[in-house]
Amino acid sequence: xxxxxxxxxxxxxxxxxxxxxxxxxxxxxxxxxxxxxxxxxxxxxxxxxxxxxxxxxxxxxxxxxxxxxxxxxxxxxxxxxxxxxxxxxxxxxxxxxxxxxxxxxxxxxxxxxx
Amino acid sequence: xxxxxxxxxxxxxxxxxxxxxxxxxxxxxxxxxxxxxxxxxxxxxxxxxxxxxxxxxxxxxxxxxxxxxxxxxxxxxxxxxxxxxxxxxxxxxxxxxxxxxxxxxxxxxxxxx
Numbered sequence: 001x002x003x004x005x006x007x008x009x010x011x012x013x014x015x016x017x018x019x020x021x022x023x024x025x026x027x028x029x030x031x032x033x034x035x036x037x038x039x040x041x042x043x044x045x046x047x048x049x050x051x052x053x054x055x056x057x058x059x060x061x062x063x064x065x066x067x068x069x070x071x072x073x074x075x076x077x078x079x080x081x082x083x084x085x086x087x088x089x090x091x092x093x094x095x096x097x098x099x100x101x102x103x104x105x106x107x108x109x110x111x112x113x114x
Numbered sequence: 115x116x117x118x119x120x121x122x123x124x125x126x127x128x129x130x131x132x133x134x135x136x137x138x139x140x141x142x143x144x145x146x147x148x149x150x151x152x153x154x155x156x157x158x159x160x161x162x163x164x165x166x167x168x169x170x171x172x173x174x175x176x177x178x179x180x181x182x183x184x185x186x187x188x189x190x191x192x193x194x195x196x197x198x199x200x201x202x203x204x205x206x207x208x209x210x211x212x213x214x215x216x217x218x219x220x221x222x223x224x225x226x227x
Contacts, residue, residue, distance in 0.1 A: 004156075035217075040219055041219060042202065042217045042219040043202070043217040044217075045214070088154065090156055090157070092157075101145075101206060101215075102159040102162060103204075103215060104159070105149075105157045105158070106156055107155060107156045108154065108155060108156050
């Protein structure tokens with residue numbers, strides 16, 4: 001089944017404790033992206049990747065890191081989480097180019113930073 | 115501010131009625147997409163309309179696009195309780211073959227039995 005998976009689905013942590021949220025897709029998509037969703041703000045892009053070893057900042061990259069060592073995986077790293085990073089996070093993937101660029105979303109990771 | 119902004123923010127209707135949601139955007143686009151999100155879950159792609167298209171249908175969904183007004187509408191006909199969800203428009207204004215979607219804040223639709 002074509003899908004994007006994220007782990008963990010729920011995470012409660014404390015300020016400053018490094019964490020990683022994993023994302024994996026099985027559709028051989030070149031493009032992968034991380035979003036955060038906050039009430040009233042819709043989805044805001046954190047980082048994206050056009051292909052292996054090609055990552056770039058989105059609209060709200062501060063406090064986050066990503067890596068793309070393999071095509072299928074795109075982990076999101078919070079080196080020193082802070083309470084303002086409490087949010088619902090989504091990973092998405094799609095073909096990198098072309099007119100039809102529907103994005104496939106993971107189920108989400110709800111992060112709480114105390 | 116966001117590229118796509120939905121209107122209304124919330125909509126409450128009875129089963130069987132039609133639901134119309136609108137989206138306005140600011141810049142030229144390649145295409146506009148509508149997504150659905152059930153509470154707290156991932157977004158699911160519903161329909162894509164290209165900038166040279168004016169109307170598109172998929173089942174009970176009808177999407178229109180007016181590039182002169184920079185607006186789109188999503189119509190759900192004969193709504194069902196299962197249509198209760200948030201609906202987001204997303205605009206693709208990318209150039210050079212790079213895929214970037216900008217999402218609006220969404221419309222929360224409640225369909226009552």
